[in-house]
Structure formats: C-alpha cells, structure tokens
Amino acid sequence: MMEITGLGGLIVLVLDIWAIVAVLGSSVSTGRKVLWVLLVVLLPIVGFIIWLLAGPRAASAG
Known part of the structure; x- marks a missing residue:
C-alpha cells in the first residue's frame, strides 16, 4: 500500500512542477x-x- 501512495505523491509532484x-x-x-x-x-x-x-x-513558440 505504501508503494501506491508514494507513486501517487510522485505523480502529483511531477504534475505540479509542470504547472509551475x-x-x-x-x-x-x-x-x-x-x-x-x-x-x-x-x-x-x-x-x-x-x-x-x-x-x-505557456507562450507559444510560433
């Protein structure tokens, strides 16, 4: 169960960094x-x- 929670936290972290x-x-x-x-x-x-x-x-590259 801990592995699933850790994976979920990692996914949220990556998505938040992407948003920032x-x-x-x-x-x-x-x-x-x-x-x-x-x-x-x-x-x-x-x-x-x-x-x-x-x-x-994000500003478009074009």
Missing part, C-alpha cells in the same frame, strides 16, 4: 504568476486542477 513551469513561461503579469504558483504549491491537487481548467498557458 507553464505558469512561469506564460505571458501574464508577474503578480498573476505569483498567485498561480502559490495556488498550485499550497493546494497541490486542487490547485493543479484549477490551473488545468482556467490557468494561463
């Missing part, structure tokens, strides 16, 4: 970036879901 990197690469203001990063860090699962649905997207 995407927020930092977006074109929104610095203040909004800070708020999004705080949301993802303080509420890892809920913050990630909110970011996924409504968060800023």
